[in-house]
Amino acid sequence: MSSENRGLTERKKQILKAIVDAHIEGGGPVGSKSILQNQQLKCSSATIRNEMAELEEMGYLEQPHASAGRVPSELGLRFYVDTLLEHYAMTTHEIAQINNLLRAKMGELDQILKAASNLASNLTNYTGIAIKPRVSSVSIAKYETIYLEPTHYILVAVTSSGAVKSKHVRTEAEITEEELERLSGLLNAHLTGIPAEQITLPLLMEMETRMGEGAWQVGVAVKVIYALLRELDEGEMSVSGINRLLQYPEYSDVSHLQELLGTLEKKEDILDLVSRSQNDDISIMIGSESQVKVMNNSALVFKPIVKDGRTVGAIGVIGPRRMDYAKVLATLEGLSGNITNMLETDKQLNGGRSDGGN
Amino acid sequence: MSSENRGLTERKKQILKAIVDAHIEGGGPVGSKSILQNQQLKCSSATIRNEMAELEEMGYLEQPHASAGRVPSELGLRFYVDTLLEHYAMTTHEIAQINNLLRAKMGELDQILKAASNLASNLTNYTGIAIKPRVSSVSIAKYETIYLEPTHYILVAVTSSGAVKSKHVRTEAEITEEELERLSGLLNAHLTGIPAEQITLPLLMEMETRMGEGAWQVGVAVKVIYALLRELDEGEMSVSGINRLLQYPEYSDVSHLQELLGTLEKKEDILDLVSRSQNDDISIMIGSESQVKVMNNSALVFKPIVKDGRTVGAIGVIGPRRMDYAKVLATLEGLSGNITNMLETDKQLNGGRSDGGN
DNA sequence: GTTAGCACTCAACGCAAAAGAGTGCTAAAA
DNA sequence: TTTTAGCACTCTTTTGCGTTGAGTGCTAAC
Numbered sequence: 001m002s003s004e005n006r007g008l009t010e011r012k013k014q015i016l017k018a019i020v021d022a023h024i025e026g027g028g029p030v031g032s033k034s035i036l037q038n039q040q041l042k043c044s045s046a047t048i049r050n051e052m053a054e055l056e057e058m059g060y061l062e063q064p065h066a067s068a069g070r071v072p073s074e075l076g077l078r079f080y081v082d083t084l085l086e087h088y089a090m091t092t093h094e095i096a097q098i099n100n101l102l103r104a105k106m107g108e109l110d111q112i113l114k115a116a117s118n119l120a121s122n123l124t125n126y127t128g129i130a131i132k133p134r135v136s137s138v139s140i141a142k143y144e145t146i147y148l149e150p151t152h153y154i155l156v157a158v159t160s161s162g163a164v165k166s167k168h169v170r171t172e173a174e175i176t177e178e179e180l181e182r183l184s185g186l187l188n189a190h191l192t193g194i195p196a197e198q199i200t201l202p203l204l205m206e207m208e209t210r211m212g213e214g215a216w217q218v219g220v221a222v223k224v225i226y227a228l229l230r231e232l233d234e235g236e237m238s239v240s241g242i243n244r245l246l247q248y249p250e251y252s253d254v255s256h257l258q259e260l261l262g263t264l265e266k267k268e269d270i271l272d273l274v275s276r277s278q279n280d281d282i283s284i285m286i287g288s289e290s291q292v293k294v295m296n297n298s299a300l301v302f303k304p305i306v307k308d309g310r311t312v313g314a315i316g317v318i319g320p321r322r323m324d325y326a327k328v329l330a331t332l333e334g335l336s337g338n339i340t341n342m343l344e345t346d347k348q349l350n351g352g353r354s355d356g357g358n
Numbered sequence: 359m360s361s362e363n364r365g366l367t368e369r370k371k372q373i374l375k376a377i378v379d380a381h382i383e384g385g386g387p388v389g390s391k392s393i394l395q396n397q398q399l400k401c402s403s404a405t406i407r408n409e410m411a412e413l414e415e416m417g418y419l420e421q422p423h424a425s426a427g428r429v430p431s432e433l434g435l436r437f438y439v440d441t442l443l444e445h446y447a448m449t450t451h452e453i454a455q456i457n458n459l460l461r462a463k464m465g466e467l468d469q470i471l472k473a474a475s476n477l478a479s480n481l482t483n484y485t486g487i488a489i490k491p492r493v494s495s496v497s498i499a500k501y502e503t504i505y506l507e508p509t510h511y512i513l514v515a516v517t518s519s520g521a522v523k524s525k526h527v528r529t530e531a532e533i534t535e536e537e538l539e540r541l542s543g544l545l546n547a548h549l550t551g552i553p554a555e556q557i558t559l560p561l562l563m564e565m566e567t568r569m570g571e572g573a574w575q576v577g578v579a580v581k582v583i584y585a586l587l588r589e590l591d592e593g594e595m596s597v598s599g600i601n602r603l604l605q606y607p608e609y610s611d612v613s614h615l616q617e618l619l620g621t622l623e624k625k626e627d628i629l630d631l632v633s634r635s636q637n638d639d640i641s642i643m644i645g646s647e648s649q650v651k652v653m654n655n656s657a658l659v660f661k662p663i664v665k666d667g668r669t670v671g672a673i674g675v676i677g678p679r680r681m682d683y684a685k686v687l688a689t690l691e692g693l694s695g696n697i698t699n700m701l702e703t704d705k706q707l708n709g710g711r712s713d714g715g716n
Numbered sequence: 717g718t719t720a721g722c723a724c725t726c727a728a729c730g731c732a733a734a735a736g737a738g739t740g741c742t743a744a745a746a
Numbered sequence: 747t748t749t750t751a752g753c754a755c756t757c758t759t760t761t762g763c764g765t766t767g768a769g770t771g772c773t774a775a776c
Contacts, residue, residue, distance in 0.1 A: 069738065164526075390769070
């Protein structure tokens with residue numbers, strides 16, 4: 001069964017793996033002879049050529065031009081990732097780097113993720129990304145107001161996920177500290193735990209009637225809360241190590257690079273991609289699998305960060321299609337494990353600052 | 359006097375200007391004949407050649423190789439910027455873009471600056487940057503605590519500049535809402551208005567004795583405040599439109615581009631550069647003037663944004679040395695004017711949300 | 717001081733020959 | 747039936763080399 005599963009003989013698999021490995025390392029097409037050396041295949045290059053021709057027919061390989069070697073197709077890479085990948089054992093140095101950096105950088109989740117993306121880029125030599133995904137239904141768990149001047153206060157909101165957002169509010173008429181206190185009491189009583197999309201005009205009306213002559217204050221506050229909620233579920237993404245892309249010949253085509261840089265900057269597409277993923281495991285999108293046309297020559301690997309059953313972020317790596325998947329997977333696993341671990345102990349163990357919102 | 363000031367004859371200036379203009383447009387070296395056409399100089403190319411030879415001797419021009427045209431040197435560009443620059447009149451369309459975008463994007467200062475940098479990049483076709491400079495001595499104007507659970511509260515701090523920062527605090531022992539209130543009272547009484555660097559151990563001790571048996575709470579809070587202050591004066595920088603750099607042949611040298619991208623990402627150097635500038639006017643750093651070796655082939659132009667006499671941010675543009683300074687200056691002036699204007703009216707006029715910190 | 721003319725320089729371009737890497741096929745060997 | 751050695755063939759890449767052309771510097775005349 002093992003020699004026939006998925007319709008590939010053991011030898012074909014071996015050859016395919018050798019080709020992909022060589023391609024990942026060198027970037028160029030690989031020929032029949034070159035894989036003889038690095039592999040203990042007891043057959044001649046002619047045999048390999050025959051096998052390669054068949055693998056090409058099956059769609060696993062491609063030939064840039066008639067007299068070049070073979071390059072793995074998207075399908076070939078996918079097969080490699082799914083069934084041929086070997087586990088990469090991180091060096092102690094790499095492990096130490098992960099532990100050290102994250103130990104030093106205990107702070108807000110945002111910062112941890114950014115540091116992790118940065119480290120991922122360093123360790124893998126591709127571009128790292130850190131993502132705070134769009135959350136479809138945030139709600140606000142608690143409000144607080146900070147009085148500054150008679151017509152100027154700050155509205156602070158703590159979301160269900162623990163993030164803190166604030167906005168300055170300047171009012172037309174003066175408002176006393178007592179009124180402000182009453183306002184925040186009202187907000188806490190009526191506008192907590194309700195998903196963003198349900199805070200509507202009727203609700204606002206009800207609030208106004210309850211508040212009596214101070215109603216206009218509620219109106220102002222609700223408007224601010226609206227804006228605040230909208231910002232909250234926008235998602236965020238930060239990129240590190242773009243310069244590393246330049247070392248790969250696949251990006252020496254300036255127009256390709258330009259498009260990819262544009263996509264990285266727009267953040268939209270990638271944010272969508274990551275937010276849409278339901279899975280808590282590592283996702284690998286090779287080339288056109290991502291559905292983002294700009295990324296046809298690239299691959300995106302990312303791992304969600306989960307806390308208390310909620311996806312609170314993601315870290316990932318973007319690089320050429322022929323990326324060193326084994327190493328990338330190991331690195332992301334290592335980092336994410338470390339982060340979730342930290343989020344846990346940070347919560348159990350007490351004594352200091354911990355995750356929080358911007 | 360005008361024909362001799364700064365040691366350059368009127369004709370030399372005219373020629374230098376023509377060369378720089380042509381170089382900015384085309385990017386390559388410019389020859390003696392080509393500038394005859396676009397300029398009403400009543401002399402022959404031979405004369406121009408003579409003048410060019412002299413200008414080169416004086417250091418304003420350079421010759422890539424013996425049989426090429428001339429390229430303005432850094433000194434030449436500097437002279438051009440200082441004395442030859444013509445005012446660029448923005449098109450009504452450009453002006454409209456500025457007005458529209460900023461009208462739509464009223465929100466936190468951070469967001470306004472990012473939007474402005476983005477627009478600057480669009481309008482000039484170079485890379486835009488938005489900066490929140492390091493501020494040397496922040497102090498905290500007000501503290502507030504938000505009670506969540508017996509061992510979990512949020513500490514919110516409002517800085518002298520109006521920014522809001524918060525951190526989650528988890529404590530070892532339980533703390534009641536009343537104790538928490540007392541804590542924030544104490545913090546407000548003793549730790550406001552003091553520059554970050556002055557919050558020291560002795561002060562902490564004094565606080566602890568005053569608080570009696572609840573002293574440990576103060577200890578925890580002070581540690582958090584420390585971390586918070588440190589983050590506050592780190593400065594921030596965001597970049598937009600990196601991909602635009604790729605269209606300029608000066609960055610087709612991959613290693614140059616790689617270094618510049620690295621610098622843009624590190625943020626350090628540029629942040630330093632901008633934070634160090636005392637001036638409230640537009641600063642122009644051409645090539646090595648910036649002292650950042652990576653930027654020898656680039657130019658950085660930026661304009662601080664001032665509010666109430668304090669520099670609260672900066673917007674700028676990075677591109678090749680031969681950038682269209684006239685257009686960049688006009689664009690940055692336009693944007694910054696619009697932003698400060700908005701910050702003012704936003705403050706006078708009342709009724710809604712306005713600037714604030716993250 | 718300015719200009720026309722001319723020899724000279726040097727990157728850039730095009731092109732053809734040579735090199736090299738790799739394949740596909742055929743016919744013999746296992 | 748599968749594997750292998752051998753060889754012709756195909757394309758890309760590299761190299762070398764004359765040609766082109768833009769642009770200069772210089773000299774001698776205006």
